[in-house]
Amino acid sequence: MLEKAQSGHPGGSLSAIDLITALFFHEMQMDPTDAAWEDRDRFVLSKGHGVPALYTVLSQRGVLPESELSTLRRINSRLQGHPDRVLFPFVEASTGSLGQGLSIAQGIALALKLQKKTARVFCLMGDGETQEGQIWETAMSAPKYKLNNLVALLDNNNGQIDGHVTEVMDLEPIAEKWRAFNWAVHKINGHSFSEIISALEKARTEKDRPTLILAKTVKGKGVSFMEDKIGWHGVAPTAEELKKALEELKGEKS
Amino acid sequence: MGAKATRDSFGEAVRDLGKENPAIVVLDADLSVSTKSVTFAKSFPDRFFQMGIAEANMIGTAAGMAFSGLIPFCCSFGCFLTGKYETIRVSVGYSKANVKLVGTHAGLGIGEDGYTQMGLEDMNLMRGLPGMTVINPSDDKTTRAAVRFAVEHQGPVYLRLTRQKLPDLHASESVFKVGKGIVLKKGAKLALIGTGGTVAEALQASENLADRNPWVIDIHTVKPIDKDLLKTLAHECTHIVTVEDHNIIGGLGSAVAEVLSETGFQGKLLRLGVQDTYGESGLPDELFEKYGFSAHQIAQKVNDWC
Numbered sequence: 001m002l003e004k005a006q007s008g009h010p011g012g013s014l015s016a017i018d019l020i021t022a023l024f025f026h027e028m029q030m031d032p033t034d035a036a037w038e039d040r041d042r043f044v045l046s047k048g049h050g051v052p053a054l055y056t057v058l059s060q061r062g063v064l065p066e067s068e069l070s071t072l073r074r075i076n077s078r079l080q081g082h083p084d085r086v087l088f089p090f091v092e093a094s095t096g097s098l099g100q101g102l103s104i105a106q107g108i109a110l111a112l113k114l115q116k117k118t119a120r121v122f123c124l125m126g127d128g129e130t131q132e133g134q135i136w137e138t139a140m141s142a143p144k145y146k147l148n149n150l151v152a153l154l155d156n157n158n159g160q161i162d163g164h165v166t167e168v169m170d171l172e173p174i175a176e177k178w179r180a181f182n183w184a185v186h187k188i189n190g191h192s193f194s195e196i197i198s199a200l201e202k203a204r205t206e207k208d209r210p211t212l213i214l215a216k217t218v219k220g221k222g223v224s225f226m227e228d229k230i231g232w233h234g235v236a237p238t239a240e241e242l243k244k245a246l247e248e249l250k251g252e253k254s
Numbered sequence: 255m256g257a258k259a260t261r262d263s264f265g266e267a268v269r270d271l272g273k274e275n276p277a278i279v280v281l282d283a284d285l286s287v288s289t290k291s292v293t294f295a296k297s298f299p300d301r302f303f304q305m306g307i308a309e310a311n312m313i314g315t316a317a318g319m320a321f322s323g324l325i326p327f328c329c330s331f332g333c334f335l336t337g338k339y340e341t342i343r344v345s346v347g348y349s350k351a352n353v354k355l356v357g358t359h360a361g362l363g364i365g366e367d368g369y370t371q372m373g374l375e376d377m378n379l380m381r382g383l384p385g386m387t388v389i390n391p392s393d394d395k396t397t398r399a400a401v402r403f404a405v406e407h408q409g410p411v412y413l414r415l416t417r418q419k420l421p422d423l424h425a426s427e428s429v430f431k432v433g434k435g436i437v438l439k440k441g442a443k444l445a446l447i448g449t450g451g452t453v454a455e456a457l458q459a460s461e462n463l464a465d466r467n468p469w470v471i472d473i474h475t476v477k478p479i480d481k482d483l484l485k486t487l488a489h490e491c492t493h494i495v496t497v498e499d500h501n502i503i504g505g506l507g508s509a510v511a512e513v514l515s516e517t518g519f520q521g522k523l524l525r526l527g528v529q530d531t532y533g534e535s536g537l538p539d540e541l542f543e544k545y546g547f548s549a550h551q552i553a554q555k556v557n558d559w560c
Contacts, residue, residue: 086348103313
Protein backbone atom coordinates (compact mmCIF):
# COMPACT_ATOMS: atom_id res chain seq x y z
CA MET A 1 0.00 0.00 0.00
CA LEU A 2 2.68 2.49 1.05
CA GLU A 3 5.04 1.24 -1.63
CA LYS A 4 2.38 2.01 -4.26
CA ALA A 5 1.69 5.43 -2.75
CA GLN A 6 5.43 6.04 -2.33
CA SER A 7 4.68 8.00 0.83
CA GLY A 8 3.21 7.33 4.28
CA HIS A 9 4.19 6.09 7.71
CA PRO A 10 5.21 2.41 7.88
CA GLY A 11 6.88 2.43 11.31
CA GLY A 12 3.94 3.70 13.34
CA SER A 13 1.49 1.57 11.36
CA LEU A 14 3.33 -1.67 12.12
CA SER A 15 3.66 -0.81 15.83
CA ALA A 16 -0.11 -0.25 16.09
CA ILE A 17 -1.56 -2.98 13.89
CA ASP A 18 -1.72 -5.69 16.56
CA LEU A 19 -3.67 -3.35 18.88
CA ILE A 20 -6.08 -2.39 16.10
CA THR A 21 -6.50 -6.02 15.05
CA ALA A 22 -7.38 -7.08 18.59
CA LEU A 23 -9.98 -4.31 18.82
CA PHE A 24 -11.70 -5.00 15.50
CA PHE A 25 -11.53 -8.81 15.61
CA HIS A 26 -12.05 -9.44 19.31
CA GLU A 27 -13.36 -6.52 21.31
CA MET A 28 -15.58 -4.20 19.30
CA GLN A 29 -19.15 -4.59 18.09
CA MET A 30 -19.55 -3.26 14.57
CA ASP A 31 -21.49 -3.74 11.36
CA PRO A 32 -19.12 -3.70 8.37
CA THR A 33 -22.03 -2.64 6.15
CA ASP A 34 -23.29 0.25 8.31
CA ALA A 35 -20.91 2.97 9.51
CA ALA A 36 -23.82 4.75 11.24
CA TRP A 37 -25.18 1.80 13.30
CA GLU A 38 -25.93 3.66 16.49
CA ASP A 39 -25.00 0.88 18.92
CA ARG A 40 -21.57 0.28 17.40
CA ASP A 41 -18.44 0.58 19.48
CA ARG A 42 -16.33 3.47 18.25
CA PHE A 43 -12.65 3.58 17.38
CA VAL A 44 -10.85 6.91 17.09
CA LEU A 45 -7.34 6.77 15.63
CA SER A 46 -5.86 9.84 17.29
CA LYS A 47 -2.45 9.07 15.77
CA GLY A 48 -3.88 9.65 12.29
CA HIS A 49 -0.61 8.87 10.51
CA GLY A 50 -1.07 5.21 11.48
CA VAL A 51 -4.11 4.99 9.20
CA PRO A 52 -2.63 2.40 6.77
CA ALA A 53 -2.93 -0.08 9.65
CA LEU A 54 -6.58 0.90 10.18
CA TYR A 55 -7.46 0.66 6.48
CA THR A 56 -5.84 -2.77 6.36
CA VAL A 57 -7.78 -4.05 9.36
CA LEU A 58 -11.04 -2.56 8.06
CA SER A 59 -10.38 -4.30 4.76
CA GLN A 60 -9.86 -7.62 6.53
CA ARG A 61 -13.05 -6.96 8.50
CA GLY A 62 -15.02 -6.61 5.27
CA VAL A 63 -15.56 -2.85 5.31
CA LEU A 64 -13.72 -2.18 2.05
CA PRO A 65 -12.29 -4.41 -0.67
CA GLU A 66 -8.60 -5.21 -0.40
CA SER A 67 -8.12 -3.94 -3.95
CA GLU A 68 -9.09 -0.45 -2.81
CA LEU A 69 -6.08 -0.26 -0.47
CA SER A 70 -3.87 0.60 -3.44
CA THR A 71 -5.74 3.91 -3.80
CA LEU A 72 -4.27 5.13 -0.49
CA ARG A 73 -3.08 8.75 -0.78
CA ARG A 74 -4.12 8.94 -4.44
CA ILE A 75 -6.25 11.71 -5.86
CA ASN A 76 -10.02 11.16 -5.55
CA SER A 77 -9.55 8.30 -3.07
CA ARG A 78 -11.59 8.14 0.12
CA LEU A 79 -8.50 6.63 1.71
CA GLN A 80 -6.82 9.94 2.55
CA GLY A 81 -3.26 10.11 3.87
CA HIS A 82 -4.79 10.81 7.26
CA PRO A 83 -8.34 9.67 8.23
CA ASP A 84 -11.25 11.69 6.84
CA ARG A 85 -14.63 10.96 8.42
CA VAL A 86 -16.55 12.90 5.79
CA LEU A 87 -15.21 10.84 2.86
CA PHE A 88 -14.98 7.57 4.80
CA PRO A 89 -17.25 7.51 7.88
CA PHE A 90 -15.89 4.18 9.18
CA VAL A 91 -12.84 6.04 10.54
CA GLU A 92 -15.18 7.95 12.96
CA ALA A 93 -12.92 11.04 13.28
CA SER A 94 -10.72 13.14 11.03
CA THR A 95 -7.31 13.14 12.67
CA GLY A 96 -3.71 13.79 11.83
CA SER A 97 -3.30 17.06 13.65
CA LEU A 98 -2.01 15.36 16.78
CA GLY A 99 -3.57 15.64 20.22
CA GLN A 100 -7.20 16.03 19.18
CA GLY A 101 -8.54 12.47 18.97
CA LEU A 102 -8.83 11.80 22.68
CA SER A 103 -11.07 14.87 23.14
CA ILE A 104 -13.30 13.63 20.32
CA ALA A 105 -13.43 10.14 21.84
CA GLN A 106 -14.38 11.71 25.16
CA GLY A 107 -17.19 13.66 23.49
CA ILE A 108 -18.55 10.47 21.93
CA ALA A 109 -18.32 8.69 25.29
CA LEU A 110 -20.17 11.54 27.05
CA ALA A 111 -22.87 11.50 24.37
CA LEU A 112 -23.30 7.73 24.67
CA LYS A 113 -23.76 8.08 28.44
CA LEU A 114 -26.28 10.88 28.00
CA GLN A 115 -28.15 8.76 25.46
CA LYS A 116 -28.04 5.78 27.86
CA LYS A 117 -26.24 3.59 25.36
CA THR A 118 -23.86 0.81 26.34
CA ALA A 119 -21.53 1.14 23.34
CA ARG A 120 -17.91 1.93 24.15
CA VAL A 121 -15.19 4.13 22.73
CA PHE A 122 -11.58 3.19 22.01
CA CYS A 123 -8.92 5.74 21.17
CA LEU A 124 -5.42 4.92 19.96
CA MET A 125 -2.75 7.54 20.62
CA GLY A 126 0.90 7.71 19.70
CA ASP A 127 3.40 8.29 22.49
CA GLY A 128 4.99 11.32 20.83
CA GLU A 129 1.46 12.64 20.34
CA THR A 130 0.97 12.87 24.10
CA GLN A 131 3.46 15.73 24.13
CA GLU A 132 0.48 17.82 23.00
CA GLY A 133 -1.16 19.77 25.83
CA GLN A 134 -4.70 18.99 24.68
CA ILE A 135 -4.13 15.32 25.57
CA TRP A 136 -3.56 16.29 29.20
CA GLU A 137 -6.67 18.45 29.23
CA THR A 138 -8.62 15.32 28.34
CA ALA A 139 -6.58 13.26 30.79
CA MET A 140 -8.01 15.61 33.43
CA SER A 141 -11.60 15.76 32.22
CA ALA A 142 -12.40 12.10 31.39
CA PRO A 143 -12.02 10.93 35.02
CA LYS A 144 -14.15 13.89 36.19
CA TYR A 145 -16.99 12.54 34.04
CA LYS A 146 -16.35 8.95 35.19
CA LEU A 147 -16.06 7.70 31.62
CA ASN A 148 -15.72 3.96 32.18
CA ASN A 149 -16.89 3.55 28.56
CA LEU A 150 -13.66 5.16 27.31
CA VAL A 151 -10.49 3.15 26.73
CA ALA A 152 -7.36 4.92 25.52
CA LEU A 153 -4.52 2.86 24.10
CA LEU A 154 -1.06 4.36 23.99
CA ASP A 155 1.21 2.97 21.28
CA ASN A 156 4.52 3.36 23.12
CA ASN A 157 6.94 2.71 20.26
CA ASN A 158 9.38 5.37 21.49
CA GLY A 159 9.77 6.86 18.02
CA GLN A 160 8.91 10.22 16.55
CA ILE A 161 10.16 12.17 13.55
CA ASP A 162 13.16 13.84 15.15
CA GLY A 163 14.35 10.90 17.23
CA HIS A 164 13.44 8.68 20.13
CA VAL A 165 10.61 10.02 22.29
CA THR A 166 12.83 9.68 25.34
CA GLU A 167 15.27 12.12 23.72
CA VAL A 168 12.92 14.54 21.95
CA MET A 169 10.68 15.12 24.99
CA ASP A 170 10.74 12.35 27.55
CA LEU A 171 7.30 11.27 28.79
CA GLU A 172 8.37 8.97 31.59
CA PRO A 173 7.03 7.98 33.98
CA ILE A 174 4.04 7.47 31.68
CA ALA A 175 2.00 5.03 33.75
CA GLU A 176 2.44 7.07 36.92
CA LYS A 177 1.29 10.23 35.14
CA TRP A 178 -1.97 8.70 33.94
CA ARG A 179 -2.57 7.03 37.30
CA ALA A 180 -2.10 10.41 38.97
CA PHE A 181 -4.84 11.75 36.68
CA ASN A 182 -7.12 8.96 38.04
CA TRP A 183 -7.10 6.60 35.08
CA ALA A 184 -6.96 2.82 35.44
CA VAL A 185 -3.61 1.92 33.83
CA HIS A 186 -2.47 -1.43 32.42
CA LYS A 187 1.06 -1.85 31.08
CA ILE A 188 1.30 -4.53 28.42
CA ASN A 189 3.33 -5.84 25.51
CA GLY A 190 1.45 -4.33 22.58
CA HIS A 191 2.35 -7.21 20.29
CA SER A 192 0.98 -9.93 22.58
CA PHE A 193 -2.65 -10.66 21.75
CA SER A 194 -3.20 -12.39 25.09
CA GLU A 195 -1.94 -9.35 26.98
CA ILE A 196 -3.97 -6.93 24.83
CA ILE A 197 -7.15 -8.96 25.30
CA SER A 198 -6.58 -9.35 29.01
CA ALA A 199 -6.16 -5.56 29.42
CA LEU A 200 -9.31 -4.92 27.38
CA GLU A 201 -11.21 -7.35 29.62
CA LYS A 202 -10.04 -5.50 32.72
CA ALA A 203 -11.19 -2.22 31.15
CA ARG A 204 -14.70 -3.69 30.87
CA THR A 205 -14.87 -4.10 34.64
CA GLU A 206 -14.23 -0.43 35.45
CA LYS A 207 -17.20 1.19 37.16
CA ASP A 208 -16.37 4.88 37.27
CA ARG A 209 -13.09 5.70 35.56
CA PRO A 210 -11.52 5.52 32.11
CA THR A 211 -8.74 3.09 31.22
CA LEU A 212 -5.34 3.70 29.67
CA ILE A 213 -3.64 0.69 28.12
CA LEU A 214 0.05 1.50 27.95
CA ALA A 215 1.26 -0.77 25.17
CA LYS A 216 5.00 -1.18 24.76
CA THR A 217 5.50 -1.62 21.05
CA VAL A 218 8.23 -1.72 18.44
CA LYS A 219 8.18 0.78 15.61
CA GLY A 220 8.37 -1.10 12.31
CA LYS A 221 7.50 -4.36 14.11
CA GLY A 222 8.15 -7.52 12.09
CA VAL A 223 10.50 -6.00 9.53
CA SER A 224 14.13 -6.36 10.61
CA PHE A 225 15.45 -3.34 8.76
CA MET A 226 12.62 -1.09 10.03
CA GLU A 227 12.42 -2.11 13.68
CA ASP A 228 13.17 0.84 15.96
CA LYS A 229 14.71 2.79 13.09
CA ILE A 230 13.63 6.44 13.38
CA GLY A 231 14.25 6.95 9.65
CA TRP A 232 11.24 4.72 8.86
CA HIS A 233 8.70 7.09 10.50
CA GLY A 234 7.47 8.71 7.30
CA VAL A 235 9.25 6.96 4.42
CA ALA A 236 7.71 4.43 2.04
CA PRO A 237 9.64 1.29 1.06
CA THR A 238 10.98 0.69 -2.43
CA ALA A 239 9.72 -2.34 -4.39
CA GLU A 240 12.75 -4.34 -3.29
CA GLU A 241 12.39 -3.35 0.37
CA LEU A 242 8.69 -4.21 0.22
CA LYS A 243 9.46 -7.70 -1.07
CA LYS A 244 11.91 -8.33 1.77
CA ALA A 245 9.52 -6.88 4.36
CA LEU A 246 6.60 -9.02 3.20
CA GLU A 247 8.76 -12.16 3.24
CA GLU A 248 9.72 -11.41 6.84
CA LEU A 249 6.15 -10.57 7.92
CA LYS A 250 4.71 -13.68 6.24
CA GLY A 251 7.44 -15.84 7.72
CA GLU A 252 6.70 -14.56 11.21
CA LYS A 253 3.00 -15.25 10.88
CA SER A 254 3.31 -18.81 9.52
CA MET B 255 -36.47 51.34 23.39
CA GLY B 256 -35.04 48.50 25.44
CA ALA B 257 -31.42 47.45 25.54
CA LYS B 258 -29.79 44.12 26.24
CA ALA B 259 -26.41 42.45 25.89
CA THR B 260 -26.57 39.83 23.15
CA ARG B 261 -24.89 37.33 25.51
CA ASP B 262 -27.98 37.63 27.74
CA SER B 263 -30.26 37.03 24.78
CA PHE B 264 -28.21 33.95 23.90
CA GLY B 265 -28.45 32.47 27.40
CA GLU B 266 -32.22 32.81 27.42
CA ALA B 267 -32.64 31.59 23.85
CA VAL B 268 -30.56 28.46 24.27
CA ARG B 269 -32.44 27.65 27.50
CA ASP B 270 -35.81 28.13 25.77
CA LEU B 271 -34.77 26.00 22.79
CA GLY B 272 -33.36 23.41 25.18
CA LYS B 273 -36.90 22.81 26.44
CA GLU B 274 -38.03 21.86 22.94
CA ASN B 275 -34.96 19.95 21.83
CA PRO B 276 -33.28 17.37 24.12
CA ALA B 277 -30.30 17.07 21.73
CA ILE B 278 -29.06 20.54 22.73
CA VAL B 279 -26.12 20.44 25.14
CA VAL B 280 -23.93 23.30 26.33
CA LEU B 281 -20.23 23.30 27.24
CA ASP B 282 -18.30 26.09 28.90
CA ALA B 283 -14.72 26.66 30.00
CA ASP B 284 -15.14 28.34 33.38
CA LEU B 285 -16.86 31.44 31.99
CA SER B 286 -20.50 30.36 32.19
CA VAL B 287 -21.46 33.33 34.35
CA SER B 288 -19.93 35.68 31.78
CA THR B 289 -21.04 33.93 28.58
CA LYS B 290 -24.52 33.41 30.13
CA SER B 291 -24.48 29.71 29.38
CA VAL B 292 -25.23 29.53 33.12
CA THR B 293 -28.85 30.30 32.23
CA PHE B 294 -29.02 26.95 30.39
CA ALA B 295 -26.99 25.19 33.10
CA LYS B 296 -29.52 26.11 35.79
CA SER B 297 -32.41 24.62 33.82
CA PHE B 298 -30.57 21.58 32.44
CA PRO B 299 -27.69 20.62 34.74
CA ASP B 300 -27.41 17.16 33.13
CA ARG B 301 -26.93 18.67 29.68
CA PHE B 302 -24.39 21.27 30.77
CA PHE B 303 -20.71 20.30 30.75
CA GLN B 304 -18.22 22.32 32.75
CA MET B 305 -14.90 21.68 31.03
CA GLY B 306 -12.62 23.93 33.08
CA ILE B 307 -10.12 26.36 31.63
CA ALA B 308 -9.25 24.12 28.69
CA GLU B 309 -10.87 25.35 25.50
CA ALA B 310 -9.21 22.99 23.01
CA ASN B 311 -10.46 19.95 24.90
CA MET B 312 -13.91 21.53 25.12
CA ILE B 313 -14.05 22.05 21.35
CA GLY B 314 -12.85 18.52 20.56
CA THR B 315 -15.33 17.08 23.05
CA ALA B 316 -18.12 19.04 21.40
CA ALA B 317 -17.09 17.58 18.03
CA GLY B 318 -17.37 14.05 19.43
CA MET B 319 -20.79 14.87 20.88
CA ALA B 320 -21.90 16.24 17.51
CA PHE B 321 -20.77 13.02 15.77
CA SER B 322 -23.12 11.20 18.14
CA GLY B 323 -26.20 13.25 17.27
CA LEU B 324 -26.11 15.96 19.93
CA ILE B 325 -26.17 19.69 19.15
CA PRO B 326 -23.39 21.15 21.31
CA PHE B 327 -23.01 24.88 22.02
CA CYS B 328 -19.42 25.57 23.01
CA CYS B 329 -19.04 28.84 24.93
CA SER B 330 -16.15 31.10 25.90
CA PHE B 331 -14.90 34.57 25.11
CA GLY B 332 -14.46 34.89 21.33
CA CYS B 333 -10.70 35.38 21.59
CA PHE B 334 -10.11 32.30 23.75
CA LEU B 335 -12.38 30.11 21.65
CA THR B 336 -11.05 31.07 18.23
CA GLY B 337 -7.52 31.09 19.63
CA LYS B 338 -7.77 27.30 19.60
CA TYR B 339 -7.80 27.51 15.83
CA GLU B 340 -6.07 24.26 15.00
CA THR B 341 -8.63 22.24 16.95
CA ILE B 342 -11.50 24.13 15.31
CA ARG B 343 -9.85 23.75 11.89
CA VAL B 344 -9.59 19.95 12.01
CA SER B 345 -12.01 18.64 14.66
CA VAL B 346 -14.85 20.99 13.67
CA GLY B 347 -14.32 22.57 10.24
CA TYR B 348 -12.73 19.79 8.19
CA SER B 349 -14.83 17.22 10.07
CA LYS B 350 -18.08 19.08 9.27
CA ALA B 351 -18.97 18.74 12.95
CA ASN B 352 -22.36 20.15 13.91
CA VAL B 353 -20.80 22.32 16.62
CA LYS B 354 -22.04 25.79 17.55
CA LEU B 355 -19.17 27.99 18.75
CA VAL B 356 -20.37 30.90 20.87
CA GLY B 357 -17.77 33.64 21.30
CA THR B 358 -18.84 36.39 23.67
CA HIS B 359 -17.14 39.64 24.72
CA ALA B 360 -16.58 40.63 21.11
CA GLY B 361 -14.39 43.58 20.30
CA LEU B 362 -13.44 46.76 22.18
CA GLY B 363 -16.95 46.63 23.67
CA ILE B 364 -15.66 44.45 26.53
CA GLY B 365 -14.00 47.61 27.85
CA GLU B 366 -11.82 47.76 30.93
CA ASP B 367 -10.39 44.22 30.75
CA GLY B 368 -8.25 45.33 27.85
CA TYR B 369 -6.82 43.72 24.74
CA THR B 370 -6.09 40.18 25.93
CA GLN B 371 -9.79 39.47 26.50
CA MET B 372 -11.05 41.20 23.31
CA GLY B 373 -12.19 39.24 20.30
CA LEU B 374 -10.72 41.45 17.58
CA GLU B 375 -9.55 38.82 15.10
CA ASP B 376 -12.20 36.17 15.65
CA MET B 377 -14.32 36.88 12.58
CA ASN B 378 -11.20 36.80 10.44
CA LEU B 379 -10.21 33.40 11.80
CA MET B 380 -13.66 31.85 11.53
CA ARG B 381 -14.36 33.32 8.09
CA GLY B 382 -11.28 31.50 6.83
CA LEU B 383 -12.78 28.07 7.45
CA PRO B 384 -14.80 26.51 4.61
CA GLY B 385 -18.36 25.70 5.68
CA MET B 386 -18.31 27.90 8.78
CA THR B 387 -21.30 30.24 9.14
CA VAL B 388 -20.31 33.46 10.97
CA ILE B 389 -23.08 35.45 12.64
CA ASN B 390 -22.62 38.71 14.55
CA PRO B 391 -26.12 39.83 15.58
CA SER B 392 -26.94 43.42 16.52
CA ASP B 393 -29.72 43.10 19.08
CA ASP B 394 -31.90 40.85 21.21
CA LYS B 395 -34.35 39.71 18.54
CA THR B 396 -31.77 38.85 15.89
CA THR B 397 -29.63 37.04 18.48
CA ARG B 398 -32.57 34.84 19.45
CA ALA B 399 -33.25 34.15 15.78
CA ALA B 400 -29.57 33.35 15.22
CA VAL B 401 -29.57 30.82 18.07
CA ARG B 402 -32.68 29.18 16.59
CA PHE B 403 -30.95 29.08 13.20
CA ALA B 404 -27.87 27.49 14.79
CA VAL B 405 -29.98 24.69 16.26
CA GLU B 406 -31.76 23.99 12.98
CA HIS B 407 -28.69 24.30 10.73
CA GLN B 408 -26.62 21.17 10.12
CA GLY B 409 -23.00 22.36 10.25
CA PRO B 410 -20.61 24.52 12.24
CA VAL B 411 -21.63 28.04 13.27
CA TYR B 412 -19.67 30.83 14.94
CA LEU B 413 -21.95 33.15 16.90
CA ARG B 414 -20.29 36.41 17.99
CA LEU B 415 -21.87 38.18 20.96
CA THR B 416 -21.33 41.32 23.02
CA ARG B 417 -20.72 41.95 26.68
CA GLN B 418 -22.23 45.44 26.45
CA LYS B 419 -25.92 46.19 26.13
CA LEU B 420 -27.20 46.96 22.65
CA PRO B 421 -30.44 48.83 21.90
CA ASP B 422 -33.35 46.98 20.31
CA LEU B 423 -33.15 47.62 16.57
CA HIS B 424 -35.49 45.05 15.10
CA ALA B 425 -39.21 44.54 15.65
CA SER B 426 -39.31 40.76 15.47
CA GLU B 427 -37.17 37.63 15.09
CA SER B 428 -38.66 37.08 11.65
CA VAL B 429 -36.53 39.87 10.11
CA PHE B 430 -33.53 37.57 10.54
CA LYS B 431 -32.71 35.38 7.57
CA VAL B 432 -29.26 33.88 7.61
CA GLY B 433 -27.03 35.27 4.87
CA LYS B 434 -29.40 38.18 4.21
CA GLY B 435 -28.58 41.69 5.37
CA ILE B 436 -31.32 43.84 6.89
CA VAL B 437 -32.00 47.26 5.40
CA LEU B 438 -32.72 49.52 8.35
CA LYS B 439 -32.83 52.63 6.15
CA LYS B 440 -33.11 52.81 2.40
CA GLY B 441 -31.06 55.74 1.14
CA ALA B 442 -29.30 57.38 -1.78
CA LYS B 443 -25.59 57.49 -2.71
CA LEU B 444 -24.05 56.75 0.69
CA ALA B 445 -24.33 53.46 2.60
CA LEU B 446 -23.36 52.72 6.22
CA ILE B 447 -22.92 48.99 6.88
CA GLY B 448 -22.58 47.74 10.44
CA THR B 449 -22.39 44.36 12.14
CA GLY B 450 -23.06 43.36 15.75
CA GLY B 451 -22.31 46.15 18.20
CA THR B 452 -21.70 48.78 15.53
CA VAL B 453 -25.09 48.68 13.80
CA ALA B 454 -26.60 50.96 16.46
CA GLU B 455 -23.65 53.34 16.06
CA ALA B 456 -24.15 53.47 12.30
CA LEU B 457 -27.86 54.08 12.74
CA GLN B 458 -27.21 56.93 15.15
CA ALA B 459 -24.55 58.38 12.84
CA SER B 460 -27.09 58.38 10.02
CA GLU B 461 -29.13 60.97 11.97
CA ASN B 462 -26.18 63.34 11.80
CA LEU B 463 -25.72 62.58 8.13
CA ALA B 464 -29.40 63.02 7.28
CA ASP B 465 -28.71 65.52 4.49
CA ARG B 466 -26.84 62.74 2.63
CA ASN B 467 -29.74 60.32 3.10
CA PRO B 468 -27.56 57.28 3.84
CA TRP B 469 -28.58 53.66 3.66
CA VAL B 470 -28.14 51.83 6.96
CA ILE B 471 -27.55 48.10 6.71
CA ASP B 472 -27.24 45.39 9.36
CA ILE B 473 -24.97 42.61 8.08
CA HIS B 474 -25.51 40.07 10.87
CA THR B 475 -24.22 37.18 8.77
CA VAL B 476 -20.63 37.96 7.83
CA LYS B 477 -20.26 34.55 6.18
CA PRO B 478 -21.94 33.75 3.86
CA ILE B 479 -22.33 37.46 3.20
CA ASP B 480 -25.33 38.92 1.34
CA LYS B 481 -23.85 39.36 -2.14
CA ASP B 482 -27.18 40.38 -3.68
CA LEU B 483 -27.63 43.27 -1.28
CA LEU B 484 -24.03 44.37 -1.73
CA LYS B 485 -24.46 44.29 -5.50
CA THR B 486 -27.51 46.51 -5.15
CA LEU B 487 -25.52 48.94 -3.02
CA ALA B 488 -22.63 48.82 -5.49
CA HIS B 489 -25.08 49.83 -8.20
CA GLU B 490 -26.89 52.55 -6.22
CA CYS B 491 -24.09 54.11 -4.17
CA THR B 492 -20.94 56.10 -4.78
CA HIS B 493 -19.66 55.79 -1.20
CA ILE B 494 -19.85 52.72 1.06
CA VAL B 495 -18.70 52.64 4.69
CA THR B 496 -18.21 49.50 6.77
CA VAL B 497 -18.17 49.74 10.57
CA GLU B 498 -17.04 46.88 12.79
CA ASP B 499 -15.82 46.34 16.34
CA HIS B 500 -13.04 44.10 14.99
CA ASN B 501 -9.80 44.50 13.11
CA ILE B 502 -10.52 45.87 9.63
CA ILE B 503 -8.50 42.95 8.24
CA GLY B 504 -10.51 39.80 7.65
CA GLY B 505 -13.86 40.86 9.07
CA LEU B 506 -16.82 42.82 7.70
CA GLY B 507 -14.74 45.40 5.81
CA SER B 508 -12.73 42.74 4.05
CA ALA B 509 -15.79 40.65 3.25
CA VAL B 510 -17.56 43.67 1.73
CA ALA B 511 -14.43 44.69 -0.19
CA GLU B 512 -14.16 41.21 -1.68
CA VAL B 513 -17.69 41.36 -3.05
CA LEU B 514 -17.48 45.00 -4.24
CA SER B 515 -14.23 44.41 -6.06
CA GLU B 516 -15.83 41.52 -7.93
CA THR B 517 -18.91 43.53 -8.91
CA GLY B 518 -17.03 46.34 -10.65
CA PHE B 519 -17.99 48.90 -7.98
CA GLN B 520 -16.74 52.28 -9.25
CA GLY B 521 -17.17 54.22 -6.01
CA LYS B 522 -15.14 54.47 -2.82
CA LEU B 523 -15.05 52.21 0.24
CA LEU B 524 -14.14 53.33 3.78
CA ARG B 525 -13.46 50.63 6.36
CA LEU B 526 -13.98 51.81 9.94
CA GLY B 527 -13.01 49.56 12.84
CA VAL B 528 -9.80 48.75 14.65
CA GLN B 529 -7.13 49.85 12.17
CA ASP B 530 -4.84 46.81 12.35
CA THR B 531 -3.71 47.55 15.90
CA TYR B 532 -4.27 45.90 19.29
CA GLY B 533 -6.88 47.23 21.71
CA GLU B 534 -6.55 48.60 25.24
CA SER B 535 -8.45 49.20 28.49
CA GLY B 536 -11.13 51.86 28.78
CA LEU B 537 -14.87 52.33 28.85
CA PRO B 538 -16.55 50.97 25.71
CA ASP B 539 -17.82 54.42 24.69
CA GLU B 540 -14.37 55.93 25.17
CA LEU B 541 -12.77 53.16 23.11
CA PHE B 542 -15.30 53.44 20.29
CA GLU B 543 -14.53 57.16 20.17
CA LYS B 544 -10.75 56.73 20.33
CA TYR B 545 -10.66 53.97 17.72
CA GLY B 546 -12.91 55.93 15.40
CA PHE B 547 -16.23 54.12 15.15
CA SER B 548 -18.55 55.74 17.68
CA ALA B 549 -21.62 57.34 16.07
CA HIS B 550 -19.93 60.71 16.46
CA GLN B 551 -16.71 59.51 14.82
CA ILE B 552 -18.52 57.74 11.99
CA ALA B 553 -20.36 60.96 11.05
CA GLN B 554 -17.20 63.05 11.31
CA LYS B 555 -15.08 60.64 9.28
CA VAL B 556 -17.72 60.39 6.57
CA ASN B 557 -17.98 64.19 6.38
CA ASP B 558 -14.19 64.48 6.11
CA TRP B 559 -14.14 61.75 3.46
CA CYS B 560 -16.88 62.70 1.04
